Amino acid sequence: MKSLQQVLNQGDQSFTRSAEVSKPPARECPICHRRIEPVQIVLLGQTRWGTVTCPCETQAREAEEKAKQAREWLTLCHEFTSRNKLLPKATLENYSMHKGCGNAIKIANNFVDTYTEWQKERPGLGIYLNGTNGLGKTHILSGLYKALTGKKISAVFMTTYHMFQRFREVSKVDDYEYEKRLLKVLYGCEVLLLDDVGGEVPYDSRAEKLLDVINARSQKRPIIYSSNFTTDGLEQWMGNQGSRIADRILENSITITLQGESQRGGINDRHHDWLAGRVKGLG
Numbered sequence: 426m427k428s429l430q431q432v433l434n435q436g437d438q439s440f441t442r443s444a445e446v447s448k449p450p451a452r453e454c455p456i457c458h459r460r461i462e463p464v465q466i467v468l469l470g471q472t473r474w475g476t477v478t479c480p481c482e483t484q485a486r487e488a489e490e491k492a493k494q495a496r497e498w499l500t501l502c503h504e505f506t507s508r509n510k511l512l513p514k515a516t517l518e519n520y521s522m523h524k525g526c527g528n529a530i531k532i533a534n535n536f537v538d539t540y541t542e543w544q545k546e547r548p549g550l551g552i553y554l555n556g557t558n559g560l561g562k563t564h565i566l567s568g569l570y571k572a573l574t575g576k577k578i579s580a581v582f583m584t585t586y587h588m589f590q591r592f593r594e595v596s597k598v599d600d601y602e603y604e605k606r607l608l609k610v611l612y613g614c615e616v617l618l619l620d621d622v623g624g625e626v627p628y629d630s631r632a633e634k635l636l637d638v639i640n641a642r643s644q645k646r647p648i649i650y651s652s653n654f655t656t657d658g659l660e661q662w663m664g665n666q667g668s669r670i671a672d673r674i675l676e677n678s679i680t681i682t683l684q685g686e687s688q689r690g691g692i693n694d695r696h697h698d699w700l701a702g703r704v705k706g707l708g
């Protein structure tokens with residue numbers, strides 16, 4: 426007996442090879458259990474028997490194929506994510522409210538919770554988080570990545586450094602297949618989370634590549650950035666293409682400046698408290 430998968434994989438109809446074969450038995454659809462009689466058709470002047478696939482089997486096969494493609498796409502996005510740069514413990518839920526950072530986390534939560542409305546009402550509208558070190562920008566991007574992928578939205582988290590490095594690898598080895606996959610992911614993922622724009626980059630033609638990515642996604646698919654620069658600062662830093670880049674970021678994102686003190690100071694205090702519990706008599 427054929428498995429459901431085998432039945433789903435076969436064509437809509439199959440015909441007996443020889444004209445002499447007698448009528449095959451009726452089959453039962455494994456999904457709706459309807460009895461389906463074979464049909465007689467004339468093929469190249471010969472009468473043959475054909476088995477018929479139930480419409481619900483065809484539908485199930487198509488749905489399975491679609492689901493498989495969706496899984497493969499999410500795997501590709503996962504593969505290109507800078508996974509070792511995600512903050513492992515950071516989530517949107519455990520981001521504690523601090524003065525100067527409240528809007529950023531409220532907007533990030535709203536983006537995830539009402540993602541469909543954002544896309545419908547403002548296609549491609551992302552968020553540009555900027556501020557000094559340690560205010561939780563990467564924390565929010567990590568939290569967004571986890572929340573979005575948890576909802577099966579194809580999100581990619583990449584440090585800008587990593588993105589440029591990948592472009593460089595591609596140009597060095599002329600690997601077109603890899604380049605195609607890289608561009609497919611950068612241009613096509615539903616949400617691109619680009620960490621630390623304006624941080625150190627590994628080579629010179631950085632601005633053009635970033636501009637290509639921004640242009641390809643403009644008004645279609647959002648980018649959520651983190652940066653130490655305001656868009657004005659980024660404009661200066663990006664050189665020739667700076668004003669083009671800053672202009673498009675403004676066109677396609679809500680800009681939020683985080684303010685306050687680096688949370689890394691508090692984390693460092695907690696390391697000291699922990700150590701004081703272990704090593705007695707520290708001066």
Ligand SMILES: Nc1ncnc2c1ncn2[C@@H]1O[C@H](COP(=O)(O)OP(=O)(O)OP(=O)(O)O)[C@@H](O)[C@H]1O
Binds near residue numbers: 512520522
């Ligand atoms: N509001 C917050 N609640 C909980 N943890 C926070 C908060 N803000 C920052 N942190 C923690 O502080 C550390 C530094 O935060 P993060 O790396 O996100 O800062 P950043 O703004 O990206 O800094 P940089 O500009 O240097 O990249 C992380 O461990 C992060 O989880």
Ligand SMILES: [Mg+2]
Binds near residue numbers: 562
């Ligand atoms: Mg950061």
Ligand SMILES: [Zn+2]
Binds near residue numbers: 458479480
């Ligand atoms: Zn059926």
